[in-house]
Amino acid sequence: xxxxxxxxxxxxxxxxxxxxxxxxxxxxxxxxxxxxxxxxxxxxxxxxxxxxxxxxxxxxxxxxxxxxxxxxxxxxxxxxxxxxxxxxxxxxxxxxxxxxxxxxxxxxxxxxxxxxxxxxxxxxxxxxxxxxxxxxxxxxxxxxxxxxxxxxxxxxxxxxxxxxxxxxxxxxxxxxxxxxxxxxxxxxxxx
Numbered sequence: 711x712x713x714x715x716x717x718x719x720x721x722x723x724x725x726x727x728x729x730x731x732x733x734x735x736x737x738x739x740x741x742x743x744x745x746x747x748x749x750x751x752x753x754x755x756x757x758x759x760x761x762x763x764x765x766x767x768x769x770x771x772x773x774x775x776x777x778x779x780x781x782x783x784x785x786x787x788x789x790x791x792x793x794x795x796x797x798x799x800x801x802x803x804x805x806x807x808x809x810x811x812x813x814x815x816x817x818x819x820x821x822x823x824x825x826x827x828x829x830x831x832x833x834x835x836x837x838x839x840x841x842x843x844x845x846x847x848x849x850x851x852x853x854x855x856x857x858x859x860x861x862x863x864x865x866x867x868x869x870x871x872x873x874x875x876x877x878x879x880x881x882x883x884x885x886x887x888x889x890x891x892x893x894x895x896x897x898x899x900x901x
Contacts, residue, residue, distance in 0.1 A: 763803075
């Protein structure tokens with residue numbers, strides 16, 4: 711899990727400038743990539759010497775670091791996502807496919823609470839669609855985490871591609887949601 715997160719975070723670091731360029735909502739201030747990178751950097755630092763061999767202990771470190779280092783809306787949303795994920799894996803040593811789906815759903819639900827007025831077509835939408843796909847696949851018998859991640863990534867990409875249809879400012883600018891793109895980039899790095 712730690713290696714997967716590290717790979718995903720590394721990919722977000724590589725995409726930081728692109729994420730900054732497509733940042734038009736809620737304010738076109740060009741900092742989504744920087745904010746996500748800073749938030750994720752605190753996760754890497756907090757887990758760099760982590761001997762955790764339990765998913766719950768690892769996610770305790772990840773969630774606390776994300777909350778401590780959250781910057782901007784995207785950082786706050788991802789911190790809430792990891793916090794919800796952590797709560798779902800509490801008391802668990804291993805991450806099964808079913809637990810992954812449950813934790814992703816809990817994380818997505820928590821992500822919606824990060825903003826006082828969440829807006830569909832942004833990062834929480836992509837997180838939610840990702841979790842819904844994981845839940846659907848697990849209920850259809852998928853129990854391999856790698857296969858589950860592949861399906862979730864595909865759904866997150868489709869959700870991201872739909873963000874301009876949900877948020878007119880994105881359509882007008884000809885871009886997808888920068889925070890949602892950052893999450894897809896995280897998943898691509900993990901994949």
